[in-house]
Amino acid sequence: MEFTDLRTQYLQLKDEINERIQRVLDHGQYIMGPEVEELESRLCALTGAAHCITVASGTEALLIALMAIGIRPGDEVITTPFSFVATAEVIVLLGAKPVFVDIEPDTCNISAAGIAKAVTSRTRAIIPVSLYGQPADMDQINAVAAEYGLVVIEDGAQSMGASYKGRSSCNLSTIGCTSFFPSKPLGCYGDGGAIFTSDPRLAAAMREIRVHGQSRRYVHTRVGVGGRMDTLQCAVVLAKLPRFEWELEQRRRLAERYAVILGDRVETVRVRPGRSSAFAQYTVMVDDRDRVRKYLTDLGIPVAVHYPVPIPQQPAYAAVSLDAHCPVASRAAERVLSLPMSPYLEESSVAFIGDSLLAATGGPPI
Structure with a gap:
């Protein structure tokens, strides 16, 4: 049993993936080859966004988005x-200050109700994270942003394929960002990411920033980065796209099976009405997590903790987090435990995992 079963996925899609990679090897355009534009077009169709800019990673997507809206030191x-720390990392890299608003206890997403209280004269943007694959309360977040003239950048690194009130994640705000890290719901075989927007001005800026701020070759109109997603990684994602909707349905079906087995005997991260999750992880909350984790791993069940330490408590972020007060996040960090989740996970394995978790937490299995 694997936590994320990329091996089986590759075997299922081997011919398509190999054919796509071979096509790149044949034409030899490893940087900005035709697969880049093709993938961007396909992702626009998937999300409904007018523009997609593929980039080197999910972190680079967030960084470029912040650069495009002009985030500066002191903001x-x-x-x-x-x-994951990348959400705050990019803010600090630009000399700005991350202002942390505590999370909802049932979704582990940012509490939209607390955002307005955190706005000051220096606030320029809001970055909600669609954690574990479920968007935050984007209507309320967008409303706060509109009231104060802020930009909303959805960190959808885990939520490609999810939805909020019928709209696709990564197309829920001014800018959406995602990651194609191999373990994501839609992943490549290295690093990769994408930025989405329906604002043509921002799209043009982000395309320039992606290639060292070039408006055309050797004409640098703005400060940029080397942020391109290479052609081979685009080819891998293109090979996976035709099966992506099926994989999402499998994730949701297995999540429903977990929910039935665990019932109300184990606390789980809840999916709110009007939203769907890509189930990048299936996460539960348990007391005495170390003991439960050992019990499961001793049975050969791989589990993970996303995330054991809130960002404000990380040593590198202590200096910019002195005023952070996030007790719900601190409590979640002590209790969250992610179970195996993959479109290729057998239902019998889900039953074994669920029954084992019930046994580990003291509840009788079904």
Whole structure:
């Protein structure tokens, strides 16, 4: 049993993936080859966004988005304390300050109700994270942003394929960002990411920033980065796209099976009405996590913790987090545990995992 079964996925898609890679090897355009534009077009169709800019990673997507809206030293960006560190990392790299708003206890997403209280005269943007694959309350977040003249950048690194009130993740705000890290719901075989927007001015700026700020070859109109997604990685994602909707349905079906087995005997991250999750992870919350984790791993069940330490408590971020007060995130960090989740996970394995978790937490299996 694997936590994320990329091996089986490759075997299922071997011919398509190999054919796509071979095509790149044959034409030899490893940087900005035709697969880049093709993937961007396909992703626009998938999300409904007018523009897609593929980039080198999900982190690079967030960084380029912040650069495009002009984030500078001294600015503030409101975000969640409970995410992979890249969400705050890019803010600090630009000399701005991350302002952390605590999370909802049932979704582990940023609490939209607390955002307005965190806005100051220096606030420029909000970065909600669609954690574990489920978007945050984007209507309320967008409303706060509109009231104060802020830009919303959805960190959809885990939520490609999810939806909020019928709209696709990564097309829920001014800018959406995603990651194609191999373990994501839609992943490549290295690093990769994408930025989405329906604002043509921002799209043009982000395309320039992606290639060292060039408007045309050797004409640098703005400061940029080397942020291109290479052609081979685009080819891998293109090979996976035709099966992506099926894989999402499998993830959701297995999540429903987990939910039935666990019932109300184990606390789980909840999917709110009007939203769907890509289930990048299936995450539960348990007391005495170390003991439960050992019990499961001793049975050969791979589990993971996303995330054991909130960002404001990380040593590198202590200096910019002195005023952070996030008790819900701190409590979640002590209790969250992610179970195996993959479109290729057998239902019998889900039953074994669920029953084992019930046994580990003291509840009788079904």
